[in-house]
Amino acid sequence: xxxxxxxxxxxxxxxxxxxxxxxxxxxxxxxxxxxxxxxxxxxxxxxxxxxxxxxxxxxxxxxxxxxxxxxxxxxxxxxxxxxxxxxxxxxxxxxxxxxxxxxxxxxxxxxxxxxxxxxxxxxxxxxxxxxxxxxxxxxxxxxxxxxxxxxxxxxxxxxxxxxxxxxxxxxxxxxxxxxxx
Numbered sequence: 001x002x003x004x005x006x007x008x009x010x011x012x013x014x015x016x017x018x019x020x021x022x023x024x025x026x027x028x029x030x031x032x033x034x035x036x037x038x039x040x041x042x043x044x045x046x047x048x049x050x051x052x053x054x055x056x057x058x059x060x061x062x063x064x065x066x067x068x069x070x071x072x073x074x075x076x077x078x079x080x081x082x083x084x085x086x087x088x089x090x091x092x093x094x095x096x097x098x099x100x101x102x103x104x105x106x107x108x109x110x111x112x113x114x115x116x117x118x119x120x121x122x123x124x125x126x127x128x129x130x131x132x133x134x135x136x137x138x139x140x141x142x143x144x145x146x147x148x149x150x151x152x153x154x155x156x157x158x159x160x161x162x163x164x165x166x167x168x169x170x171x172x173x174x175x176x177x178x179x180x181x
Contacts, residue, residue, distance in 0.1 A: 008089025014082055021144040025132055025179040027084060028117050028147075032130070032181050035087035035121040044091045045125040057128055061151055061158040064122045068115065072162050075109035085114050087121040112162070116149045119160035120181055123151035130181050131157070135173040142174050 010027065014020035035041045045064075052063040071094050077083045090108045097106035108114070120130040128151040134144040148161035 008086040008092075010084045010086070011081055017143060021134055021177075022179070024082060024084070024113065025134065025147070028113060028120075028132060029179065029181045031084065031086050031117055032120045032124060036124055038088050041087045041091055041121055042125050044095070045122045048122065049126060054126075057126075057151075057153040058158070060126045061123065061128065061153050061160075064119065064126065064151075065158070065160050068119055068122070068160060069162060071107050072115055072118070073107055073109045074115075074162060075111065077111055083110070083114075084117065085110060087118050090114060090118050112147050115162045116147050116160070119149040120151075123149065123160070124181065128152055132179040132181060133159075134177050134179065136175045137171055138174050139171070144177070 010031075014023050048067045049060055049063045052059045054060070085108075090110070093108045094106040097108075108118075116132055120132065123130045130149055130151040132147055133150055135146045135148075136142050136144045137146075148159055150157040150159050152158075
């Protein structure tokens with residue numbers, strides 16, 4: 001079970017290999033689904049997509065993706081610690097560092113699991129189903145090393161992926177798994 005505090009940051013010891021990946025994905029999915037009941041996160045999402053057509057899922061997905069690319073920077077977790085941030089905390093940090101009305105871009109710095117959590121929260125808050133996808137690569141000894149979110153847009157899945165490290169140029173994932181949220 002994760003150890004967390006009121007500040008919206010969770011840390012926990014994870015099992016090894018695939019079991020640990022699934023444990024992390026379960027915590028991530030729980031945080032996403034809890035965020036759907038958080039008026040702060042829902043209002044933030046509404047503000048972020050206010051110029052998108054609310055009946056056009058592709059336009060909503062592209063708007064969310066663009067917003068996150070402008071407001072999220074990749075930064076690794078501390079060595080030996082898995083950190084996961086709540087959507088509420090990430091939204092607060094983005095707003096703290098920016099201003100919608102002044103068109104100043106706030107940002108949040110974290111790794112791919114946090115980006116995936118916020119993308120899934122915003123997609124689901126906008127009415128689109130979402131899943132997490134994890135990748136393993138040959139250079140990671142076939143262990144899962146990257147996660148991203150996909151949301152259902154019409155009959156296709158739209159990817160939200162901010163991490164520029166994976167997949168490495170020209171390297172195909174050695175395996176992947178889809179985790180429902």
